[in-house]
Amino acid sequence: MLKYTIKRLLQSLITILVVVTAVFLMMRMLPTDYYFTEEQVMKMTDEQKHDQLEAAGLLDPIPTQLVRFYGDLFRLNFGDSRRISVGVPVIKVISQRFTISMKLGCISLVFSLAIGVAIGILQARNKDRLLDHVGTAYTIFVNAVPSLVSYSLVLVFGARVLGLPSLYSSRNPTKGSILPIVCLALASIAHYALWTRRYMVDEMNKDYIKLARVKGMASKDIMTRHVLKNAFVPLVQYIPASFLLTIGGSLLVERFFSVPGMGPLLTDAINRYDTNVVQTCVLIYASLGIIGVFLGDVLMMLVDPRIKLTGGGSTR
Amino acid sequence: MTREPILSAKDIEIEFTLRGKVLKAIRRCSIDLYEGETLAIVGESGSGKSVFTKSFMGMLDANGRITGGSIMYEGVDISKYKTEKEWLGIRGKKISMVMQDPMTSLNPLKKIGKQIQESIELNQGIHGEEAKRLAIDMMGRVGIIDPERRANQYPHEFSGGMRQRVVIAIACACKPHILICDEPTTALDVTIQAQILDLIRGLQRDLKMTVIYITHDLGVVANVADRVAVMYAGQIVEYGTAEEIFYYPWHPYTWALLSALPQLGVKGQPLPTIDGTPPNLFNEVKGDAFAPRNKQALAIDFEEEPPFFRVSDTHQAKTWYLDPRAPKVEHPAAILQLREKMKKGR
Numbered sequence: 001m002l003k004y005t006i007k008r009l010l011q012s013l014i015t016i017l018v019v020v021t022a023v024f025l026m027m028r029m030l031p032t033d034y035y036f037t038e039e040q041v042m043k044m045t046d047e048q049k050h051d052q053l054e055a056a057g058l059l060d061p062i063p064t065q066l067v068r069f070y071g072d073l074f075r076l077n078f079g080d081s082r083r084i085s086v087g088v089p090v091i092k093v094i095s096q097r098f099t100i101s102m103k104l105g106c107i108s109l110v111f112s113l114a115i116g117v118a119i120g121i122l123q124a125r126n127k128d129r130l131l132d133h134v135g136t137a138y139t140i141f142v143n144a145v146p147s148l149v150s151y152s153l154v155l156v157f158g159a160r161v162l163g164l165p166s167l168y169s170s171r172n173p174t175k176g177s178i179l180p181i182v183c184l185a186l187a188s189i190a191h192y193a194l195w196t197r198r199y200m201v202d203e204m205n206k207d208y209i210k211l212a213r214v215k216g217m218a219s220k221d222i223m224t225r226h227v228l229k230n231a232f233v234p235l236v237q238y239i240p241a242s243f244l245l246t247i248g249g250s251l252l253v254e255r256f257f258s259v260p261g262m263g264p265l266l267t268d269a270i271n272r273y274d275t276n277v278v279q280t281c282v283l284i285y286a287s288l289g290i291i292g293v294f295l296g297d298v299l300m301m302l303v304d305p306r307i308k309l310t311g312g313g314s315t316r
Numbered sequence: 317m318t319r320e321p322i323l324s325a326k327d328i329e330i331e332f333t334l335r336g337k338v339l340k341a342i343r344r345c346s347i348d349l350y351e352g353e354t355l356a357i358v359g360e361s362g363s364g365k366s367v368f369t370k371s372f373m374g375m376l377d378a379n380g381r382i383t384g385g386s387i388m389y390e391g392v393d394i395s396k397y398k399t400e401k402e403w404l405g406i407r408g409k410k411i412s413m414v415m416q417d418p419m420t421s422l423n424p425l426k427k428i429g430k431q432i433q434e435s436i437e438l439n440q441g442i443h444g445e446e447a448k449r450l451a452i453d454m455m456g457r458v459g460i461i462d463p464e465r466r467a468n469q470y471p472h473e474f475s476g477g478m479r480q481r482v483v484i485a486i487a488c489a490c491k492p493h494i495l496i497c498d499e500p501t502t503a504l505d506v507t508i509q510a511q512i513l514d515l516i517r518g519l520q521r522d523l524k525m526t527v528i529y530i531t532h533d534l535g536v537v538a539n540v541a542d543r544v545a546v547m548y549a550g551q552i553v554e555y556g557t558a559e560e561i562f563y564y565p566w567h568p569y570t571w572a573l574l575s576a577l578p579q580l581g582v583k584g585q586p587l588p589t590i591d592g593t594p595p596n597l598f599n600e601v602k603g604d605a606f607a608p609r610n611k612q613a614l615a616i617d618f619e620e621e622p623p624f625f626r627v628s629d630t631h632q633a634k635t636w637y638l639d640p641r642a643p644k645v646e647h648p649a650a651i652l653q654l655r656e657k658m659k660k661g662r
Contacts, residue, residue: 212434216407
């Protein structure tokens with residue numbers, strides 16, 4: 001098991017490296033003018049630009065730059081932002097926004113897990129009855145209606161009826177966070193409810209549940225001791241990934257409520273050709289996604305005794 | 317010798333509602349079960365063998381219900397049980413069941429020992445270490461070698477035959493009065509089948525259980541059964557001792573069933589089959605349900621449902637052939653041949 005874990009971890013690292021390298025190489029194809037702000041481009045002469053680029057090592061052959069880039073990565077030196085906030089280290093630009101996104105993400109995730117799983121259990125226990133249909137209607141609504149529409153509904157209801165601020169502001173982050181959190185949770189509640197219900201119903205129809213009934217177990221005990229536990233196994237796999245992705249911030253929600261989080265940063269950086277910021281953002285997103293899947297697999301392995309992913313060594 | 321039945325199902329009717337339509341799965345079906353005996357219920361798929369016996373434990377699917385008749389067990393009509401609580405007094409403790417497919421009958425995420433232990437804890441009020449010890453003891457009893465180590469393993473580490481042993485251990489852990497075996501060997505390798513049947517027979521003797529086999533394997537029936545009931549289209553059409561059913565059957569469906577035994581086949585010739593299909597139980601069945609497939613059916617078979625006619629104290633058949641007014645019907649050649657063959661085999 002340990003061997004497998006290490007192997008998967010190395011594979012994940014390689015994948016991240018490949019992604020980052022690809023982005024790095026693509027960024028090098030941009031005209032060198034994009035290393036300067038609009039103002040600098042206008043004011044500086046070609047010579048000045050050339051000198052600066054040379055000093056920054058941006059005119060070296062690509063392989064040299066790549067090796068240097070790897071070295072920087074290794075030392076966790078991500079360079080400075082060149083266009084969004086000139087001269088500020090990327091890590092600083094990102095970390096501010098990251099904390100905001102992470103806070104919103106974590107809170108919404110905790111809520112959606114708790115509420116979503118609870119709804120799923122209720123639905124499964126009341127399958128084909130009113131409660132189940134209400135839950136299904138919610139799931140379908142959230143998935144079918146474009147998210148901006150449901151966000152608008154939340155906004156209208158929250159701002160008009162409850163008097164909550166409709167935009168996030170750093171002066172009053174607590175109140176301003178409520179609506180974004182609700183919107184973030186909206187979809188994931190539906191997601192968790194859907195899968196919890198589905199896996200529970202799956203388990204409920206299995207033969208071993210019949211045997212548990214035959215041996216005289218009450219359905220309440222069957223639910224807690226057999227169904228719920230087994231339904232959680234497939235669900236567990238997705239939790240780390242969705243956790244990490246929520247931390248990464250949501251482009252749509254953060255734009256919608258003007259939350260200065262991670263979400264809008266990547267698009268901004270791409271729009272404005274801020275190479276170092278783009279590279280770092282991509283690195284972060286790729287890592288979050290890949291590590292999420294990796295952790296999911298490890299968790300799954302821990303809870304399901306059937307999975308011995310190394311192959312061999314099983315006793316029959 | 318008259319014996320008191322320990323379980324007596326009378327005129328049981330079971331209906332299922334499927335997409336708004338009502339299917340009459342069991343049509344006035346009766347059986348008496350006697351202490352310590354082995355009863356085999358045979359019949360083709362869909363004849364209602366499983367559904368009928370499931371109703372003894374309240375294990376019908378949610379869309380099915382008993383609409384008539386009674387099941388007397390220990391002086392109580394358990395067919396009138398409504399709540400789960402009432403059934404919990406029966407399930408596992410009094411009546412238990414071994415199901416067909418051992419590959420799916422165990423919780424894949426629970427240790428084997430734990431699953432048997434659960435059954436003991438539920439029904440015997442014994443907990444913890446003591447229950448664990450009993451579970452391991454039970455595993456040894458069903459022929460699992462090195463039970464202490466195996467108890468800590470998961471179902472995927474067991475072969476099909478071993479899993480069926482575990483299922484049997486779970487079903488018998490609480491020494492039930494009646495054990496229903498729903499095709500216990502169908503999903504198993506032929507070489508394992510005999511072992512499992514032996515195991516059930518041994519447990520039956522040790523724990524003094526009464527066993528009902530549900531099967532369509534007449535080989536199994538000949539091997540284990542004291543009495544046989546033949547089911548067709550939701551009714552028992554004939555019952556008697558195993559000998560009576562194999563040697564002197566009377567119902568045309570039993571004839572057809574026995575004639576199709578591969579043991580009677582002649583090399584190079586196709587095996588006999590029963591033409592036609594069983595009646596659609598969504599519709600009302602008129603007369604003898606088997607009549608449309610019976611080449612020698614009498615006119616009255618299509619008109620009126622036959623009652624049970626007595627052949628001997630233990631043997632009854634639901635066919636007009638036994639009516640004194642009916643023309644004399646000879647047993648088919650295949651049945652006579654079977655009788656010869658079985659007698660020679662003795």
